[in-house]
Amino acid sequence: MTSTIVAEGLRKRFRGGAVALDDFDLTVPAGIVHGLLGPNGAGKTTAVRVLSTLLSFDAGRAEVAGADVAGDPRTVRERIALTGQDAAVDDLLSGRQNLVLFGRLQGLSPAAARARAGELLERFDLAGAASRSAKDYSGGMRRRLDLAASLIRRPAVLFLDEPTTGLDPRSRNEVWRAVRDLVSEGTTVLLTTQYLEEADQLAARISVVDAGRVVAEGTPDELKSALGADRLEVVIREADRLDDAAAVIKEVTGTVPDIDPDQRRLRVPVADRVGALTAVLHGLQDGAITVADIGVHRPTLDEAFLTLTEKVPA
Amino acid sequence: MTAVTAGRVMAGRYLRHVVRAPEEIVIYFSLPIMFVLVFGYVFGSGMAVPGGGHYREFLVPGVFVMTMFYGIGATGTGIAVDMNRGVVDRFRSMPMPRSALITGRMAADQVRALLEITALVLCGLPVGWRWHLGVPRLLAAIGLLLLLRLALSCVGVALGMLAKNPDMVATIVFPLAFPLTAISNVFVAPELMPGWLGVVSEWNPISATTTAIRELFGNPGIGSDSWPAAHALPLAVVWPVLLIVVVGPMAVRRYRNLSR
The missing domain is CATH 3.40.50.300 (P-loop containing nucleotide triphosphate hydrolases)
Incomplete structure (x- = not known):
């Protein structure tokens, strides 16, 4: 047609x-x-x-x-x-x-x-x-x-x-x-x-x-x-365990997380929301890393646009 | 779809608005009637008509003209309401002649003007106003009023397109309409005004139509022997035509430029 x-x-x-x-x-x-x-x-x-x-x-x-x-x-x-x-x-x-x-x-x-x-x-x-x-x-x-x-x-x-x-x-x-x-x-x-x-x-x-x-x-x-998958966000208590936490997350999800040292926050895209959340949580507990907060977030439309517009050469 | 059919359908639309929202026309009808009563009876006893004659016979033709003038408000508001709404987008995205919105509005205004004139005739007769020179001159006078209304429709359409907001039209029209009709020969003969004000009143375009229809009706107070008063009939044609020629293209251009 x-x-x-x-x-x-x-x-x-x-x-x-x-x-x-x-x-x-x-x-x-x-x-x-x-x-x-x-x-x-x-x-x-x-x-x-x-x-x-x-x-x-x-x-x-x-x-x-x-x-x-x-x-x-x-x-x-x-x-x-x-x-x-x-x-x-x-x-x-x-x-x-x-x-x-x-x-x-x-x-x-x-x-x-x-x-x-x-x-x-x-x-x-x-x-x-x-x-x-x-x-x-x-x-x-x-x-x-x-x-x-x-x-x-x-x-x-x-x-x-x-x-x-x-x-x-x-x-x-x-x-x-x-x-x-x-x-x-x-x-x-x-x-x-x-x-x-x-x-x-x-x-x-x-x-x-x-x-x-x-x-x-x-x-x-x-x-x-393309707009980006769900993101798993983890905030841990001790800043000196960030690298250990990143290693756990990489092992579970296969992706190296973004690290925000000031907030002690790690971020990684995940495909399987609940599975990834559970596995990461277990992994962190096994490693005796104290979790302050954990959650899976859907990208908002605003974030999706930011993602997409960043890809466009100016 | 020809431009004429489209214009007729659009005129029908504007007249249906009158039927569905009669409040507006009631206001437009009651205002002139109120003017006849207030000026005719409250102020009328203190009013003189140069050259003699009854004040109410002098007044009614003026109110005819004033009524045509206030029509600018109705036209401008109607167009501004359309412009403010998505409905103009629909008209413009349809394969219809673009002129229809303007020609339809002007045609509907002519019908409204005829209704207003009829109402005023019915209101004028009981207060003592008459046409003395026969039906052909009565019709000629009505023709001049309709011509004036046509020109003022153009002004209203242009105003409605420029303002784009119905409230703004009212804010512009009504503060202007009163002085423009008062500083004319509508209510008071210019000879009775202070010198310069009298001159302004004599030259006021709406005075031309007022004097012309007073002549055609055989009503008193057709005024001094000044140039505009002596040439009222041709001026009552020239002024409106001039206004149409100047303002009409402005309205059309404005409508075309909506696509800018």
Whole structure:
């Protein structure tokens, strides 16, 4: 299958001077969810806004759903839909009026727009609230309405910009389910998220974005191993036993630990959380090394980004 | 999807807003009616109309114009609310003519203006205001009011896009609207003002429309023989057209530049 989204060397500098995209490359094959994962300000939203024709860019090339973003934005717009961070619906109108409006603006006849609105309200479980103003919807309902509005014409590519930020777990699951359904019908989804878990749940492939460029790319599994395994941390009482403790840890885990002499702390990546913890603890006790603290820590997303960005040559 | 259809659908959207949030239009309707009553009855007894005639007949055309003027607030706020929300992103990511947001808003404003004019006619008749020169001139006067409203819609759209924040629009419009309408011939004939203030009032663009519709209605107080008063009819066309030509492209450019 050909690629549905291709971005090559995209560069975007805002008028204030901030560089939001800096040599941004992305290739997304058709029919999958591709995640853009990154911290706030990494450039994820800018990338989505550029690819969905909302923002111009300064250099590079972008193609979405077979059309050139800069040269033929109109064709791109015919083939995409966008669901942003801030639900892109009309607050004063009812759910049904919103969907009819967007249907009409996309060229549906009044009757066709009403029929499609009815279908989507059913599908997204909003039929009961169809005549209420969107401003009275809960966060989850708004996001569902927003998603429904994006699906009026069955887009080839759907951009989802942080679709679950601020949602409770149940609403989040509903959005995830809707996204999975869509992809099974053949839509390509570009999803931005700050949540590793969300990318893990939905995305077949993930690009990690930092400082306006993609710093790592792969399947969730590939990235998780690249992002660093769990870390075992041991703090011992006597500073003069640090070398002995390091020897024990190396023997058990096969890796030389990092040593922080000031904190009397040793750190080592481990694959098997509980096994490594137990074995190291036993080893230290057998060597009569007093343990002040021991624990296994998952890397936080922040740490993962630090790890990944450090690998990038400046 | 043609630009006309898109503009019509968008105008329908703005008019639906009126139906779904009628509070706003109630405020916009009650303000002019209050002005007719307060100025007509409370201050009116102390007001003179140069050249004779009843003050309330002098006042009502002025309030027509004032009402068109205050419409800037409604337009600006409506556009700023849209700009503040993701909904504009959806419009802009859809394959629809980009002009629709602006043309739709301006068309909806024309419908609103007609409703406001009708309400004011119904409020003016019981307090003694009449049109004396026949229906064609009545319609011509309404045409001038709609032209003024069209120009002020442009101003409102530009303001809404620049402000990007509905509260900011209100902060800009209302402190300006009162002096701009008061220092005109809306409430008081410029001849009765201190010399320089009278000159400013005579030249105030909204005075042109007020004098022009007073002429067309056959209402008193069409003013001195100063140049702007003597050429009120052409000026009532020229000023709004000028405003459209100057401000309209600013609004369009601002909307285009959202992609910067």
